Amino acid sequence: MKRKVLLIYTGGTIGMEKDYESGSLRAFDFGNIFEKMPEMKLMECEVFVHPFEQPLDSSDMGPDEWRMIAKLISENYDQYDGFLVLHGTDTMSYTASALSFMLKGLSKPVILTGSQLPIGDLRTDAKENLLTSLYYASLYENNEAVIQEVAIYFEYKLLRGNRTLKYSAEFFDAYSSPNYPILGQSGVHLKIDKDNLWRDSLQSEFYVDDHICEDILFWRIFPGMNLNHFKEIPKMKVLILQVFGSGTIFSSSKTFETLQQIRNNGTEIVVVSQCISGGISFGKYENSNIFAKIGAISGKDMTAEAAITKAMHLLNNPKYEGSFADNFSENICGEISELGN
Structure with missing residues (x-):
């Protein structure tokens, strides 16, 4: 047959x-x-x-x-x-x-x-x-x-x-x-x-489960970036930051204050790497500790494409119990490896 x-x-x-x-x-x-x-x-x-x-x-x-x-x-x-x-x-x-x-x-x-x-x-x-x-x-x-x-x-x-x-x-x-x-x-x-x-x-x-929420923003950081642009971000539900290496960003106090303000507004921050290979590991370098302090979510070794569509699928999805952060950290269908923080 x-x-x-x-x-x-x-x-x-x-x-x-x-x-x-x-x-x-x-x-x-x-x-x-x-x-x-x-x-x-x-x-x-x-x-x-x-x-x-x-x-x-x-x-x-x-x-x-x-x-x-x-x-x-x-x-x-x-x-x-x-x-x-x-x-x-x-x-x-x-x-x-x-x-x-x-x-x-x-x-x-x-x-x-x-x-x-x-x-x-x-x-x-x-x-x-x-x-x-x-x-x-x-x-x-x-x-x-x-x-x-x-x-x-x-x-x-x-x-x-x-x-x-x-x-x-x-x-x-x-x-x-x-x-x-x-x-x-x-x-x-x-x-x-x-x-x-x-x-x-x-x-x-x-x-x-065809739930898709489009209140997602993806932002790639770069050297010399004007952090004032972050203040222009509308109140998105999820901000996906594509950062350097295994999870580093500028160490200035303004960086912390800006990202903390975004979190205080109720926006979830997901961190993914600009590197094609490897993933995020909070705490590996001093300049990654900021993300743990503000309660950001590690994207581990997910691709940007997977992180974006996963966030769109999970955000405000009534079929998932628990918090967005907990659900995002779960390996739902093989999109992440169990590594990093």
């Missing part, structure tokens, strides 16, 4: 083709993908296509679109064995992270992929990304899905979605997972490292 995979096409470069007369890129009707890629009919799975009515550039993807994707997966969860989301590359890590928090009790694969070149380009990376993603989205052993989480497949690597970031706009190998090992790799053989796969310890039934 062939496994059934629902392919959700949201837009992006992968759904374009080049007009070789004009040299411009144009979208094609993704409902005709089997004509573009007859190889899909030879797959050991049945593929059903659901394109967005209006394909979107990934820069237009946000909470409403995350909810649309989650709703499609929920409505079709019992009818399909796996799900493949085709997505533009620029914000794919945000969408993968958001879905990882929204899809509760997931026991089937949800794979996201895209491409750096259009599917109609002679040198495209789209076909390999699409075909191998379908393989991973339909991979079962002993009637159980091997992958039971949200993942990104790109350029021969399968990565945990909420651990990824896009680091190259030029190379086919566009994504990295700096603080977590790869889940699988495509070569002569298609491999999975089962020790790295996520399993829901609660073993709850699948459901969608």
Whole structure:
């Protein structure tokens, strides 16, 4: 019996083709993908296509679109064995992270992929990304899905979605997972490292929690920054600060006074690192002690994309008991390592 995979096409470069007369890129009707890629009919799975009515550039993807994707997966969860989301590359890590928090009790694969070149380009990376993603989205052993989480497949690597970031706009190998090992790799053989796969310890039934709150602000600090700008911050519920190294910031008394005032206004402060690899460790350096003093929350080794979408999901979410700080510090679906403070 062939496994059934629902392919959700949201837009992006992968759904374009080049007009070789004009040299411009144009979208094609993704409902005709089997004509573009007859190889899909030879797959050991049945593929059903659901394109967005209006394909979107990934820069237009946000909470409403995350909810649309989650709703499609929920409505079709019992009818399909796996799900493949085709997505533009620029914000794919945000969408993968958001879905990882929204899809509760997931026991089937949800794979996201895209491409750096259009599917109609002679040198495209789209076909390999699409075909191998379908393989991973339909991979079962002993009637159980091997992958039971949200993942990104790109350029021969399968990565945990909420651990990824896009680091190259030029190379086919566009994504990295700096603080977590790869889940699988495509070569002569298609491999999975089962020790790295996520399993829901609660073993709850699948459901969608589509709560997203947008009262979040992300701010990257830099040398010579005028702290008076912080006073212009509206009363956001959560401020995510991207700081130096393992958690350092300017040591001036004005820094403490400014951040303490933000906290006194009721704003939660989450601290993440500007470094791609590694994480936050309060107390490692003197210039990080300020965050412990004001009651900031360590983002540990989370990516900025995961920290932002996790904060959006948790803030004012009635389904979570306890404080925002306690819930944010929990490892919900493999987005953090148990390290640092």
